């Protein structure tokens with residue numbers, strides 16, 4: 001488990017390309033046969049990738065930054081199958097995940113194991129501290145409500161699906177969903193926003209290998225960008241905008257932890273205010 005420390009908003013514009021990438025980009029998640037995790041001190045979120053090979057399940061173990069007997073002793077977890085399909089067993093109960101489906105695992109679950117059905121199955125993991133236990137449950141990509149956003153004329157037509165939130169799978173603090181860009185649309189979250197009460201991470205996927213997303217970060221009046229490849233994530237502290245334009249359409253998992261779970265608790269930034 002890698003550790004990332006928090007940064008002050010005034011530091012971000014001073015980082016060079018490598019500095020920005022070291023602090024905010026996670027680019028080595030998915031390694032066949034491994035679970036890789038990053039512990040960020042921004043709201044103590046752990047994000048990671050589980051890439052089991054078929055027939056060789058991987059077990060989620062605790063790690064020294066957690067100082068716990070098992071990973072979910074004081075945490076909750078959401079998992080999205082971003083490629084392929086698989087099964088996750090939680091304390092002996094099997095949960096089948098189709099591509100883009102989400103499993104929420106409640107605090108106190110002791111034994112979590114990832115099984116791949118396909119050669120290329122990849123599970124994205126997102127975990128926040130939790131001091132109350134909510135039921136483990138699955139949300140299916142094809143069954144949750146769709147919020148349509150944006151327009152083709154502004155190249156940002158997209159479908160937003162909420163999985164773990166106030167009116168969906170309940171959790172202690174974790175909020176998570178998946179947004180998918182329509183073909184020919186490239187902008188997410190434009191106009192952008194911040195939410196001072198939550199940290200958010202975007203994990204971009206379904207982006208062809210020879211394309212990139214230019215992700216905007218930083219305070220609205222002092223932005224920088226990070227060039228992101230397929231299946232890489234960006235950590236956005238509460239004071240940072242999080243928006244991006246791809247050279248191709250793509251899908252991303254957005255996930256948050258922090259003070260509240262109100263999706264609409266955002267500070268909107270007008271396009272004309274950006275610098």
Ligand SMILES: O=C[C@H](O)[C@@H](O)CC(=O)C(=O)O
Nearest residue numbers: 158160179188189190200254
């Ligand atoms: O705080 C919530 C998030 O940033 C996302 O839900 C935004 C998003 O998916 C989009 O506009 O495309």
Ligand SMILES: [Zn+2]
Nearest residue numbers: 193195200242
């Ligand atoms: Zn947001």
